[in-house]
Amino acid sequence: MTTAERAEVELANRQGRLHPSQRGQVLDGTFWLAAVLAAAGLVTAVALPVTSLETRFGAGLAAASLVAALGPAVPILALACWLAFVCGRRLADVREGRLVAITGWTHDFGRQRPDRAYPIVLRTRLSKGLNEQYFLVAGGKEFRLYRLSGLRERIQAERNNTVYLTPRSKLLINVLPA
Template structure:
């Protein structure tokens, strides 16, 4: 694990620290990659089977030749997930390879309970809390016009009603780190 001061220095310079690469990829990158590979295998297998059937049809008059492009309608349910999840994977890989972060700094306004204040003020950073049915608190930070879920460790680093800096990925707008401003 990297030193938090080293991570904050890298983030303040607008760069992703190497220990934060998995946070940039996110938990949904790996299932998306598996879906892309599985669907690509299905399309490749269907293409290979169509070639095998066409080779058999040359020697047997009862086998009708098959064209993959004629049956493209049947491949659409497989091609759409490939396109969507490939887009997800490429965006995350581009963010990791570029290694840049957007730095959003300023005074953090702590609203507290969102139920008491349904409209959030227009501040650079807004911290608020929502509650589950069991009254468990969930912390959120609005930075750059998007609301991000904040875990307890990151919430402990935020200075309410103080100056903080949020670090967000430029493409997917994923919150990577929050640090008190110097």
């Protein structure tokens, strides 16, 4: 990303808007996987009872056989509805394009646990392979900061920062010095 593009993105975020180049952060691979699974679950929840009723029971259908045919479809339909709800929240975040800003003093605790609640907290944990993993806690939610995202390098500890989140799905979009 060039300096001019980064300045444009930061200006949009400071105005509380999601920049069009950041839509990919909301509609990422997780979104598309959930969308495909929701569609497949809906098709399966409809097709499973229909094929089961036609082949197994024929025209004479009793009440017990209806329950037996619908039994496997209900959990699949519930899961598909939940995945569709999650996808709908992300789509609404992109459609509205608003961001929630959390501004406050950023405390870097390293590997220690915070003694109380702070607006923005940086933490470090050791994983099983003894690699350090960085986390940001803001708005009551913990976000993992991946090395490839570049957010960890932009956060300046022990000063005021502003964290930008999507309002519905609570995804970390950007962190800027306040």
